[in-house]
Amino acid sequence: MSPMLETQRPLASDADLVQRLAQRDSTALIEVERRHWSSLYAQVYGMLVESALAERVVREVFTQLWFAAERFPLRPSLWTWLRDMAKELARAELALAASNDPEKASSMQGSQ
Numbered sequence: 001m002s003p004m005l006e007t008q009r010p011l012a013s014d015a016d017l018v019q020r021l022a023q024r025d026s027t028a029l030i031e032v033e034r035r036h037w038s039s040l041y042a043q044v045y046g047m048l049v050e051s052a053l054a055e056r057v058v059r060e061v062f063t064q065l066w067f068a069a070e071r072f073p074l075r076p077s078l079w080t081w082l083r084d085m086a087k088e089l090a091r092a093e094l095a096l097a098a099s100n101d102p103e104k105a106s107s108m109q110g111s112q
Contacts (some may be wrong), residue, residue, distance in 0.1 A: 014078035019074040021069035
């Protein structure tokens, strides 16, 4: 066995990571972000079509996870929770954009 393989840790399940998050293990948050950032960003960007705004929404999803981990429901799965939270926050951004600039909001919604 090579030295590299000996030092590798087994992958933790999402459920294990949520338990670690509930104990305020910041390395668990880093791992969740590593696993799910790209997929969430792609989904949110598809809704908002604005890079900086999509990044801010995804960052907020992980912030919400950090604070909600202690009360995280056993169902749905972590991915489902992240995806649903991202959609909810993206919709809120669209609603805010609509109230501030109806023309821009309609162009953002038309791209969904």
